[in-house]
Amino acid sequence: MTSHQSTQTMKPATAAKKLGVYLQATPAEFQEGVVSRTELSALQTDPPEWLLELRRSGPHPRPVVAARLGVSIAGLARGGVTEALTTEQIEALKAENPAWLRRERATQAEVRKETVRIKEKKAERDDRSDGERS
Known part of the structure; x- marks a missing residue:
């Protein structure tokens, strides 16, 4: 067979x-x-x-647009960006730096800091529990 x-x-x-x-x-x-x-x-x-x-000029899908702007996909939606954007449009948005983009970048930075803090706390807790087992 x-x-x-x-x-x-x-x-x-x-x-x-x-x-x-x-x-x-x-x-x-x-x-x-x-x-x-x-x-x-x-x-x-x-x-x-x-x-x-396509990768160079776009239009780019929302995950790529969000990454290039340094925001989340939800942040794009809150900023009113629901369509694919070209590289040129992304660069124009960066240059314009509207209030919603500044706010979403700050939010994203806080999320990253919190993620690092949680990861470090978990690592510290894991190290302590490893030490107790030895």
Whole structure:
């Protein structure tokens, strides 16, 4: 009996998410097909020009926009940014530095500080419990 190994595929939306690009900006053949794990790996290791251009200029999906602005995705929504933005639009927002962006960046900085504090507290607690067991 021969076992047939099926090729794992994913929907274009999943592949676009893994590639960090906005699906609607990808070529039609990418949007309409399915992407195998092998094809995804090839796109990641040797990206075609369209993928390089999308990563460089956009439009970018919200997670990328949020990361480039230094805010959370929820912070983007609170700031009224619900659509994909190009690199140029992101840079313009950074230059303008509206009040909502300053506020969301401050919030994000506090969240990061709190995450570090919790991590350090957990490590300290783990060290103490390791010492008690010895």
